[in-house]
Amino acid sequence: MADLTATAIPSGPRPRRRLSGRNIMIYGTLLIVSLYYILPLWVMVMTSLKGMPEIRMGSIFSPPVEITFQPWVKAWAEACTGLNCDGLSRGFWNSVRILIPSVILSIAVASVNGYALINWKFKGSEVFFTILIFGSFIPYQVMLYPIVILLREIGLYGSLSGLVIVHTIFGMPILTLLFRNYFSSIPEELFKAARVDGAGFWGIYFRIMLPMSLPIFVVAVILQVTGIWNDFLFGVVYTKPELYPMTVQLNNIVNSVQGVKEYNVNMAATLLTGLVPLTIYFISGKLFVRGIAAGAVKG
Amino acid sequence: MTHSIQVKDLTLNFGAVSVLKTMNLDVAEGEFIVLLGPSGCGKSTLLNCLAGLLEPSDGEIWIKGKNVTWAEPSERGIGMVFQSYALYPQMTVRGNLSFGLKNARMPRDEIEKRVARAAEILQIGPLLDRKPAALSGGQRQRVAIGRALVRDVDVFLFDEPLSNLDAKLRSELRVEIKRLHSRLNNTMVYVTHDQIEALTLADRIAVMRGGIIQQLAAPQEIYNRPANLFVAGFIGSPSMNFLPGKTVDGGRAFEFAGNRIGLEGYEGAPGQRDKAILGLRPEHLVMQDTAEPGLTLPATVEIDEPMGADSLVWLKAGGQPVSVRVPVEKRPRAGQEVHLRVDIRHASVFDAGTEERV
Structure with a gap:
């Protein structure tokens, strides 16, 4: 009888061992990788909450003995870049004023582009698309100076609208590709049915295509917000100091050579700058999943 | 006898490939025509040309005595039912039915009336406020037929409407389409590769191959006196x-x-x-x-x-x-x-x- 209980009859789910070699491998790897990513963040947050004397003691991993938010306040409102001493707040609002129109404009144009290229094929539409995609392979450096001249000629050099145009243009190839491919997955018969129902170019776009494309719009917003917010090159080339975006200002704060290096202020400034893309990821991550679930309806 | 649809010397080329070759076809008013053939024979292409979704390379299309070759699909007086139903997933059944009427800027009470009538004919009244995702295949295809029905058009175009349904539903809906035709007496052009559908539904069958109509005749005529070897082998199961x-x-x-x-x-x-x-x-x-x-x-x-x-x-x-x-x-x-x-x-x-x- 004892033998029978030891070798249980196979029935129901197969018993699994918690502490198998496989589990140790998987969870061990995950643990190490997450430590690798979390440690720098830990150091940054801790350092930004310490005063300078405590930082000079050199124990970068230890939590602050005396928590202070002064570095954050200084980074936001008091740090000096060039002539201005109003901290990152100026750069933040500049970035917002660049970001919002750039994201809206580039996504609006690219989605219509993608829709037209897939559903309203015209003579040469394939060639047009190839040229557009080819544009994404040309290095930015090649185009920097010609665009400076172009913007100067139309009188937009150094202004925020000039930078918005640049961001819209440079977002075009990848976004058009994104939308074109997504729209191509929407059954053609749906488009035909809408035409028989008398809907025109914009009618089909707004009434049929847009409501079915929430997920891809979320993806495009994530791409553009992080891309444009993190942009440094265009910001520094096409604007002037009082209009610099947050990233350029951050660089100016962190890399200033005179005086004492205020590590706590630098850390706080860096965290502040990274906050926007981070928030976007957290918010849209959920939206993204919901969007996919809503879009999974097959007609 | 008045012609509902006339196709005159219609030719369509995709690049070097000729899909329809100087096709001529006259459909009488109230007639049920089935375009039958193996895949790639040009039957769906012909239907899309009739609907105005494809532009012919040459030739004319007349519907109800009007040359509609250059007309938009919505101006041709046609309704179309697709194989994949092509219902707008974000709209309710009611929204699907009324979308075309709204585009035509029809008054609200007229839309209500027409949707109600279509729902009554197709027995989809209880489904009006559901989304297409919450419908079964047969119900979806009824809604798709309803979308053509509310337009109150002279010509119905069916593009393999039953191919996505299982065998039992297919035969049920087949009878229903036949019933619909005898009730409405519209002209219907029906594309299929299923010869049973063709033989049971059609007043006349056009058997197509390679962009050419091989034989256009009543089902019994096609079955008993096939014009050539292709038609003889294609029609009839088990085959001749x-x-x-x-x-x-x-x-x-x-x-x-x-x-x-x-x-x-x-x-x-x-x-x-x-x-x-x-x-x-x-x-x-x-x-x-x-x-x-x-x-x-x-x-x-x-x-x-x-x-x-x-x-x-x-x-x-x-x-x-x-x-x-x-x-x-x-x-x-x-x-x-x-x-x-x-x-x-x-x-x-x-x-x-x-x-x-x-």
Whole structure:
């Protein structure tokens, strides 16, 4: 009888061992990788909450003995870049004023582009698309100076609208590709049915295509917000100091050579700058999943 | 008789590929036309041209006496039903039905009235506030038909509407479409590759191959007098038996593998041909034990496939596989030697060169 209980009859789910070699491998790897990513963040947050004397003691991993938010306040409102001493707040609002129109404009144009290229094929539409995609392979450096001249000629050099145009243009190839491919997955018969129902170019776009494309719009917003917010090159080339975006200002704060290096202020400034893309990821991550679930309806 | 649809010398090329070749087709008012053919024969292309979703390379399309070759799909007075239903997933059934009417800026109460009528005809009233995702395949296709119905058009275009449904639903909806046609009396053009649908629904069938209409005739005519070998082989399941041979005695007899079959009673006049093909449907052959010269062929039974009411027997006659439909209680044994009596009045003789019926 004892033998029978030891070798249980196979029935129901197969018993699994918690502490198998496989589990140790998987969870061990995950643990190490997450430590690798979390440690720098830990150091940054801790350092930004310490005063300078405590930082000079050199124990970068230890939590602050005396928590202070002064570095954050200084980074936001008091740090000096060039002539201005109003901290990152100026750069933040500049970035917002660049970001919002750039994201809206580039996504609006690219989605219509993608829709037209897939559903309203015209003579040469394939060639047009190839040229557009080819544009994404040309290095930015090649185009920097010609665009400076172009913007100067139309009188937009150094202004925020000039930078918005640049961001819209440079977002075009990848976004058009994104939308074109997504729209191509929407059954053609749906488009035909809408035409028989008398809907025109914009009618089909707004009434049929847009409501079915929430997920891809979320993806495009994530791409553009992080891309444009993190942009440094265009910001520094096409604007002037009082209009610099947050990233350029951050660089100016962190890399200033005179005086004492205020590590706590630098850390706080860096965290502040990274906050926007981070928030976007957290918010849209959920939206993204919901969007996919809503879009999974097959007609 | 007034024409509802007229296709005049319609040609469509995709690059170097010619999909429709100077096609002509006249559809009478209230007629149910089925475009039948294997995939790639151009039947859906023709339908899309009628709908205005594809631009022809040449030729004209007339609907209700108006040249609509350059007209937008919505201006042609057509409604279309698609294979994949093509319902707008984000709209309710009511939204789907009224979308076209809203685009036409129809007054709200008129839209209400038409949606209610379509819902009543198709019995989808309880589903009006559901989204397409919450409907079954059959219900979705009803809504798709309803979308064409509310437009109150003269011509209905169906693009393989039943192909995505399972066999039972398909036969149910088939009857329903037929009922709809007899109630509304609209002109209907129906594309399918399913010959049962074609034979049961059509007033006339257009059998297509390679962008050319091979035969345009009533279902019985197509079944009994196929214009050529392709139509004969495509229509009918199990398909027609083809026996290669020649006509002799000035077309009074057919010689196949040393056997002579009299063509007495055959409706055509085949004449003397060195290479001809005798086409016989499985139900036009009778198995018997005794030979009758000039009327029967010797054959050996290979296998049989019982199908409920009757059984399809496969035999070998003169080296050719031949199928015969027999009542299930008369199923023979394998290996049995039998004689097949040919019903020559229902046979077809084709010229082996031109493949035309003679």
